[in-house]
Amino acid sequence: MNIVFWILAVITVLGGLTAVTLKNTVHCALAVTVAFAGLALLFLQLDAQFAGFAQILVYIGAVAILVVFAILLTRGSDTPTTGVFSRTWFVGLLIAAAVFAVLGWAVLHSAEALPNETAAPAITVQQIGNALMSRYVLPLEIVALLLTAAMLGAVIVAMHEKGEPK
Amino acid sequence: MANTLDQIFVLLKHWIVAHLPVAIQPLVSVVLSVVAIIAVFPALFALTTVIERKGLGRMQNRIGPNRTGPYGILQPVADGIKSLTKEDIVPASADAVVHFVAPLVLVVAVFLGFAVLPMGRNMQLIDMDASLLFYFAIGASTELSIFMAGWSSRNKYSLLGAMRAVAQMISYEVPLLMSTVAIVMMSGSLSLVKIVEAQNQYTWGLPHWYIFTPWGFAAFIMFCIAAMAETNRSPFDLPEGESELVAGYFTEYSGFKFALFFLGEYLAMFSISGLGTTLFLGGWSAPLAALSFMPSWIWFFSKVMLSIVVMIWIRGTLPRLRQDQLMNFAWKFVLPMTLLNLFVAGLWRFMGEGILRWIVCSVILLGAYVIVGRTEMRRKKIGPRSYRYAE
Numbered sequence: 001m002n003i004v005f006w007i008l009a010v011i012t013v014l015g016g017l018t019a020v021t022l023k024n025t026v027h028c029a030l031a032v033t034v035a036f037a038g039l040a041l042l043f044l045q046l047d048a049q050f051a052g053f054a055q056i057l058v059y060i061g062a063v064a065i066l067v068v069f070a071i072l073l074t075r076g077s078d079t080p081t082t083g084v085f086s087r088t089w090f091v092g093l094l095i096a097a098a099v100f101a102v103l104g105w106a107v108l109h110s111a112e113a114l115p116n117e118t119a120a121p122a123i124t125v126q127q128i129g130n131a132l133m134s135r136y137v138l139p140l141e142i143v144a145l146l147l148t149a150a151m152l153g154a155v156i157v158a159m160h161e162k163g164e165p166k
Numbered sequence: 167m168a169n170t171l172d173q174i175f176v177l178l179k180h181w182i183v184a185h186l187p188v189a190i191q192p193l194v195s196v197v198l199s200v201v202a203i204i205a206v207f208p209a210l211f212a213l214t215t216v217i218e219r220k221g222l223g224r225m226q227n228r229i230g231p232n233r234t235g236p237y238g239i240l241q242p243v244a245d246g247i248k249s250l251t252k253e254d255i256v257p258a259s260a261d262a263v264v265h266f267v268a269p270l271v272l273v274v275a276v277f278l279g280f281a282v283l284p285m286g287r288n289m290q291l292i293d294m295d296a297s298l299l300f301y302f303a304i305g306a307s308t309e310l311s312i313f314m315a316g317w318s319s320r321n322k323y324s325l326l327g328a329m330r331a332v333a334q335m336i337s338y339e340v341p342l343l344m345s346t347v348a349i350v351m352m353s354g355s356l357s358l359v360k361i362v363e364a365q366n367q368y369t370w371g372l373p374h375w376y377i378f379t380p381w382g383f384a385a386f387i388m389f390c391i392a393a394m395a396e397t398n399r400s401p402f403d404l405p406e407g408e409s410e411l412v413a414g415y416f417t418e419y420s421g422f423k424f425a426l427f428f429l430g431e432y433l434a435m436f437s438i439s440g441l442g443t444t445l446f447l448g449g450w451s452a453p454l455a456a457l458s459f460m461p462s463w464i465w466f467f468s469k470v471m472l473s474i475v476v477m478i479w480i481r482g483t484l485p486r487l488r489q490d491q492l493m494n495f496a497w498k499f500v501l502p503m504t505l506l507n508l509f510v511a512g513l514w515r516f517m518g519e520g521i522l523r524w525i526v527c528s529v530i531l532l533g534a535y536v537i538v539g540r541t542e543m544r545r546k547k548i549g550p551r552s553y554r555y556a557e
Contacts (some may be wrong), residue, residue: 026317030264033310040303049296053303061306061339065332068313072329125296125356 004045012038025071033064050125172461175202176288199291203280210471211432212242218478225482249425257320257418264318269419269426271311276430278304279437284359286450286463298356301441302343305396308434309335312405312415315427319418327414330489331405335396337496342392344504345385348511349376349445358441362449371455375448380527381511384535386446388504393438395496397431400481404489439473440466499538506534 015035019028036059043052086092132140170177183195216231216239223230231238256265282297284290294300309332316328350356353364367374376382395402406414416427443449447469450462487495510527517523 027261027264030310030314037307049294050299053296053299056303057299057306060310061303062336065309065313065336068310068317069329069332072317072325125299126354 005042008038008041008045011035012042026068029064029067029071032067033060036060036064048123050123050128172287172463174461175286175463196291203291204277207277207280207433207436208429210436210467211429212246214432214435214471214474215242215245217475218481221475221478222482225479246425249422252421254421254423255418259320260418261318261320264314265418266423268311268315268318269423269430271314272308272430273426273433275304275308275311276433276437279434280440282358283437283440283444284362284449285440285466286461289450289463290359293357293359296356297358298346298350298361301358301437302339305438306339308430315419316415319415321418323411323413324415324417327405327411327417330411331398331415334398334402334405334492337493338392338395338402338500341388341496341500341504342396344501344508345389345392346445348381348385348504348507351508351511352376352381352515358444358449362444362451365448366451368455373448373451373453373455375446375451377446379514380524380531381507381514382446384503384507384510384531386442388500388507389442389446391500392496393442394477394480395492397434397438399435399477401484401487402492403481403486404492435474435477436470439470439477442473443469502538503534507531 012035015031015033015038018031019035022028022031036055040052040055040059043055179195179198182198183191186194219241220230220238231241234240234244256262279301281291282294282300284293312331312335313328316324316326316331319325349361353361355361355364365373365375372378377386394400398405405411406416411417416424419427443466448465450466452458452460452462452465510530513530514523514527517526
């Protein structure tokens, strides 16, 4: 619990909070990007290089861009006149709190589940690669199949159908 | 003597750091390296603007700048003073905060990329295990700053330019990453330092650079195409197509913020050239074993500047692509070729030493190029452009 952790934690939480309170949708998307960046830096602070860089590459490089593209291509970035909270905000809050409680409980009990881990293990990218290609090869293949199916689906949805009037 | 010259900057840094109290030594050491990067590359940027303007002038049969200083070499100084003293105009309806932050995010992200490039023997800011991944992660976040610039300007040309830029950068990032995966497969490391060391060997005085293998050459060509698209250089400069979009995403920027975008664009060129040099052209290693006595950093910067000159040459030669051509080229030609190249690289690895693997790998790549690049493109009906939405 050093000072770097607290700075990053404040950045991440502030980014998340701004994302739900701002009115302009594009501003919200940019604020959530700040939260993503804070999370990536937290990973790096925990010496998880691969997870941190993958977080930046995937979330800032792809997901955030996708979000702003989706906002611009669908209904524009016009500011809503009514409040920013949906009517079901209370249910959403309950679900979020429940998920947070489960995760927190799991994290707090992880020390009992792994009693032999004293120091943080130094994991290199090579070790991650070896694990993915040997022990976890089946989940990897399943994810690959799923992503391929999703991509084919996206192509079919976006395809210009033949015979369609222009 | 040669060794001292090779390590002169490293020794200089150690000498300065040794004079300071122990408590601040690590900090000062990092700050000195950062200052060196921040000083050297903008200086190269100033030099490059002169080369570009004079060189493009020659290619276009005109003289180019020749008023400031002898042969116009002081032009960047004049440009710098001009952009510093110009009024900073922010459009009334612009989103002030995002408009202000966008150029900063761009320049910071681009500068971060230099942190992992080995610019000479022992000359890298950080030697981390996953430096290639770091480079691409940082490179991916520049797209967001371009979007921020285009969107916050509240100008349709800016927004169109930003949309084009982001679409183009996302499309070409895939082949860019895929072409480097072949290198990672062969060198077995994501560390740029180790990749350069793997290439710093010589057989009969000739270097083991990855470009001198069939898969490496193919990957290099595709890396160059994708790199030029990533940096929005001609022939991929649709995002700033001045005949269509005024200046693209930075239309509404003036004064020093405009200069920052300009700087960011050129720094991105340097950094991607540096990455290409590191991955394919042996980084800081000498092109001949007999020339290894020359300092390693001279080779790195010569290779980078040579790549920049080639980029300027291409800019003066090729016309701009059309949007649909750009996308078709990325997804239907470059991406399948990079995937095939990954397969060829694996084949190369498992065929063992000998002349056979040279023949087989070259034939596969050349065959695919001829079939995909020539036959399929010829069969495609190329007629007037059909518009989906604009009619």
